[in-house]
Amino acid sequence: MDFNLTDEQRELQDTARKFARAELPALARDMEHRDYPVPHDMLRTYGEMGFLGINLPEEYGGLGLGHLEALLVLEEFAQISNAVAFPVFEALVGPVRTIERFGSDAMKAKVLPEVIRGEKVVAVSMSEPDAGTALTDLKTSAVADGNPGSGSGAGGYVVNGTKRWTSGGGHSDYYVTYCRFTDDPGAKGIGAILLEKDMKGMNFGKREELMGFRGIPTADISIENVQVPGENVIVGAGGFGKLMSAFGLERCGNATQALGLAAAALEQALAYTQEREAFGKPIVDFQAVQIKLAEMAMKVDAARLLIHRAAANASAQPDGLPTVYESSLAKCYANEIVREVTALGMQVMGGYGYHKDYGMEQRLRDAYAWGIAGGAIDVQKTNIAAAMIGRRFDQRR
Known part of the structure; x- marks a missing residue:
């Protein structure tokens, strides 16, 4: 049992520390003061430095390292502020990992490189007005409409529901959205589908004012008859256990x-x-x-x-x-x-x-x-x- 970091891990940690402490304190203070997320130009710098792909596969532009390496980098950013660290969190340990683990090859090939380069941001949308800790009470539905997906030949879905407490709501480009594909009770009918910010019927509520978390936009999402191609399904009905894993x-x-x-x-x-x-x-x-x-x-x-x-x-x-x-x-x-x-x-x-x-x-x-x-x-x-x-x-x- 060795509690010491390897030379490579220490070098990665040092690189993240030097970058974070040289480039981010002034930005973090301004984000806290004016309450806005990491700007796109800085997000692209994160990507160029490799910080958004630490433990993501090399075939998509990631570094292919381990989870410990990802957490070492995340801690250095979080020491500056949670807001400047949030895109790193979402990419390395959050909803991007759900796509990487369960998404189709086509979905991964599209989304992961965009995230790793710092071009797009992914959020997770789980909670609802009556489903927080009791997540299996969620009511957002994805109903098959029989229309073909864009280029896949798979049937599409119409999604309806209301989501609460979505960190990144209104700012993120993609939303890993937990929803009910069937009327089976509890977890049996639940899976996840990928929604996109610009889809017709995606309506975002006002920016929530919270005690903290300034610089991490949080908003409700009203999902009204959003038509989604079949290839956007990440995990279908009965996949709740997979998502939780x-x-x-x-x-x-x-x-x-x-x-x-x-x-x-x-x-x-x-x-x-x-x-x-x-x-x-x-x-x-x-x-x-x-x-x-x-x-x-x-x-x-x-x-x-x-x-x-x-x-x-x-x-x-x-x-x-x-x-x-x-x-x-x-x-x-x-x-x-x-x-x-x-x-x-x-x-x-x-x-x-x-x-x-x-x-x-x-x-x-x-x-x-x-x-x-x-x-x-x-x-x-x-x-x-x-x-x-x-x-x-x-x-x-």
Whole structure:
């Protein structure tokens, strides 16, 4: 068991760190202030640097590296801000991976190169007004209309429904949309279809104003009689379990976004407490401050180890993805500690920590989102218990 990164992994991490710290802080501050997503020119720069294809196949323009390498890069971006890291998250561990894993060869050949080059953005659209944690209650429907798909000869679909909390809503080009293909109850009728922003009948609601996540546009989608070619089906009815299997990696990405916030909070707190003086000496000389810094460091290191273990062990799994148990542990722990670490960072910085110009209060606001997004903290705990017991628990009865 070796906890050290390889020379190649360290080199990749260093490249990402140098780029992120040289090119992104001013952009991140402006995105936070004016609430807009990563601009297209910077997105293309991400692509040129290879950051959007770390663990995607070489045949589509990716680097073909492992999940751990992807998470190393994601953490460096997340230390600057979750907003500048979000396109990396979506490409390396989010909905793009669903397309890469389950999409047709034609879909992959079209979408993956566009994403890897930084030309297009993919979002996932899952939640609905009455289907969040209870995702299998979703009502968005894809009904076969018998019309041929564009060039495929396959029958098309008409999609109707309302989606909530779509990160990237109105900004992203493609939407991996969970929907019901049949009237079978629960998960049996659910699959996913790829919708495109410019399809007739795709209507986007107002930009949501959230506590944090500025720079990550979130909006409802009203889907009204959207005609979709058959080749846009990613997973058909009965494929809900397949879609959920890909969430092990997404959980690790969610955890890494949280870890980036916590690691940056620790770094800033360390620097501040060695510079700031009170009673004639740096405040780091006071034992109470030392204890807070140590608590922050323990939590950050433990979160990183859990995430890296889940990613490293994925290669031993038949599907090459992190297990539910290890990914849920990592996500749950990182989601909890990021709130604690950023709060401690604010406390040791005092008034400067509470001030918008210094970044710590932004980290605290963003920290709370990750324990809600991608499966709430308590849901992860039920996943952990189910994995230990060896069976799922029916939460409905």
